[in-house]
Amino acid sequence: xxxxxxxxxxxxxxxxxxxxxxxxxxxxxxxxxxxxxxxxxxxxxxxxxxxxxxxxxxxxxxxxxxxxxxxxxxxxxxxxxxxxxxxxxxxxxxxxxxxxxxxxxxxxxxxxxxxxxxxxxxxxxxxxxxxxxxxxxxxxxxxxxxxxxxxxxxxxxxxxxxxxxxxxxxxxxxxxxxxxxxxxxxxxxxxxxxxxxxxxxxxxxxxxxxxxxxxxxxxxxxxxxxxxxxxxxxxxxxxxxxxxxxxxxxxxxxxxxxxxxxxxxxxxxxxxxxxxxxxxxxxxxxxxxxxxxxxxxxxxxxxxxxxxxxxxxxxxxxxxxxxxxxxxxxxxxxxxxxxxxxxxxxxxxxxxxxxxxxxxxxxxxxxxxxxxxxxxxxxxxxxxxxxxxxxxxxxxxxxxxxxxxxxxxxxxxxxxxxxxxxxxxxxxxxxxxxxxxxxxxxxxxxxxxxxxxxxxxxxxxxxxxxxxxxxxxxxxxxxxxx
Amino acid sequence: xxxxxxxxxxxxxxxxxxxxxxxxxxxxxxxxxxxxxxxxxxxx
Numbered sequence: 001x002x003x004x005x006x007x008x009x010x011x012x013x014x015x016x017x018x019x020x021x022x023x024x025x026x027x028x029x030x031x032x033x034x035x036x037x038x039x040x041x042x043x044x045x046x047x048x049x050x051x052x053x054x055x056x057x058x059x060x061x062x063x064x065x066x067x068x069x070x071x072x073x074x075x076x077x078x079x080x081x082x083x084x085x086x087x088x089x090x091x092x093x094x095x096x097x098x099x100x101x102x103x104x105x106x107x108x109x110x111x112x113x114x115x116x117x118x119x120x121x122x123x124x125x126x127x128x129x130x131x132x133x134x135x136x137x138x139x140x141x142x143x144x145x146x147x148x149x150x151x152x153x154x155x156x157x158x159x160x161x162x163x164x165x166x167x168x169x170x171x172x173x174x175x176x177x178x179x180x181x182x183x184x185x186x187x188x189x190x191x192x193x194x195x196x197x198x199x200x201x202x203x204x205x206x207x208x209x210x211x212x213x214x215x216x217x218x219x220x221x222x223x224x225x226x227x228x229x230x231x232x233x234x235x236x237x238x239x240x241x242x243x244x245x246x247x248x249x250x251x252x253x254x255x256x257x258x259x260x261x262x263x264x265x266x267x268x269x270x271x272x273x274x275x276x277x278x279x280x281x282x283x284x285x286x287x288x289x290x291x292x293x294x295x296x297x298x299x300x301x302x303x304x305x306x307x308x309x310x311x312x313x314x315x316x317x318x319x320x321x322x323x324x325x326x327x328x329x330x331x332x333x334x335x336x337x338x339x340x341x342x343x344x345x346x347x348x349x350x351x352x353x354x355x356x357x358x359x360x361x362x363x364x365x366x367x368x369x370x371x372x373x374x375x376x377x378x379x380x381x382x383x384x385x386x387x388x389x390x391x392x393x394x395x396x397x398x399x400x401x402x403x404x405x406x407x408x409x410x411x412x413x414x415x416x417x418x419x420x421x422x423x424x425x426x427x428x429x430x431x432x433x434x435x436x437x438x439x440x441x442x443x444x445x446x447x448x449x450x451x452x453x454x455x456x457x458x459x460x461x462x463x464x465x466x467x468x469x470x471x472x473x474x475x476x477x478x479x480x481x482x
Numbered sequence: 483x484x485x486x487x488x489x490x491x492x493x494x495x496x497x498x499x500x501x502x503x504x505x506x507x508x509x510x511x512x513x514x515x516x517x518x519x520x521x522x523x524x525x526x
Contacts, residue, residue: 015496017497019500020496023500026507026511027507030510162507165511165515168514168515168518169510169514210503302524303524306521306523306526309519310522310525312518313518313519
């Protein structure tokens with residue numbers, strides 16, 4: 001079995017089509033992307049005992065919500081800790097381990113629901129599943145960049161788009177399954193966990209076994225590296241153990257952390273902000289949200305849900321669009337656009353609310369969210385440009401800790417600021433304005449961090465002897481596979 | 483095995499497999515986008 005998973009077994013044979021690798025990566029990212037959609041289980045799980053309504057022993061939604069913190073904590077941590085192992089052992093082994101962690105996490109969670117033990121859910125999906133997220137997320141990055149040296153941004157953008165789109169498939173599927181399995185004595189969640197765990201396990205194993213790696217130095221037919229080399233794209237390599245000693249590592253860490261913190265902050269408040277700012281205007285009646293009656297409030301909430309759905313489409317669209325654009329614009333100019341345009345849009349969004357234009361307000365948020373997704377999708381190519389392709393997956397894994405940090409910073413900042421303003425008597429609709437300006441401030445930090453990025457200093461690059469030693473460690477003397 | 487440093491891509495016979503692989507991941511993704519669009523149109 002170990003041989004079947006070994007890196008030397010997956011070196012592409014003659015005639016292998018590199019366009020088979022992105023769908024393999026998508027199969028994994030679409031599966032693990034369901035992490036974003038787990039809230040679909042919260043309501044049924046909050047009445048797992050009471051069935052029709054919550055019983056005293058039922059779990060609180062806040063207790064279940066711990067899962068999100070665990071997901072993103074263990075995603076970042078496992079990507080950072082196991083990144084080098086993934087690089088050394090290859091994408092297939094990493095993909096298979098990710099499949100068993102993510103799929104297996106669902107099975108453990110199913111047992112937890114059946115026995116009504118919350119620890120099983122936290123450890124199953126949160127910890128073990130979270131490790132699957134991290135391994136699955138970084139598993140195709142290095143491989144895709146090596147297969148698409150001419151379109152690094154587009155290649156990683158395709159995979160990371162899948163992570164953004166996973167919940168679009170998983171959430172409605174979970175909803176259908178829970179309705180199917182629901183009985184007078186069960187809300188149907190444990191059965192849904194078993195079914196989805198099996199589906200994800202198979203899909204991710206198919207993806208992992210679809211991975212192939214090219215031999216070192218492989219180039220696409222008809223493509224030659226540009227003669228006019230950019231100083232911001234190296235052809236050499238920085239070892240993962242030295243990358244974090246460079247200022248560039250911490251600058252990219254800051255760039256990602258600020259972009260994601262601001263984006264997460266906006267994602268959480270965009271829909272309620274639309275409802276609070278426009279209130280009755282959304283359904284053609286006068287009055288603020290607090291003045292509306294039951295049915296009117298329900299209509300506004302439906303429009304808010306529509307807005308959230310629209311944003312999720314721009315989130316995944318932005319991933320492929322901006323990452324592909326970065327192949328033409330360059331990585332640093334692309335992030336300059338994210339931050340410079342972002343600052344303007346974040347600062348102008350409250351004015352769009354004051355003007356009373358719903359299309360303008362919605363349009364601003366759509367562009368903002370597209371750049372949030374674009375930031376995730378463009379960072380692997382930025383890392384490859386600066387640090388080389390040899391350890392891009394492992395370095396990406398460590399930089400993903402910025403995501404974990406942002407997952408705490410963004411929501412905490414937004415929630416604390418809002419609570420503080422409401423406590424001081426600021427009207428609910430206006431309380432969002434200051435938050436948007438603070439988030440724009442985070443983007444200013446990101447803008448300067450990006451502007452400070454320069455090529456890595458000569459002393460950090462690996463020597464030919466270092467590279468040879470790494471090739472031996474990574475089993476790169478083996479045979480071919482179709 | 484692909485040859486190091488050589489600009490080789492002999493892939494003409496594998497496009498059918500590529501199409502199949504993209505269909506397999508494209509169908510669920512398209513379904514998810516369709517479902518999301520159904521919700522998103524409520525904004526307009």
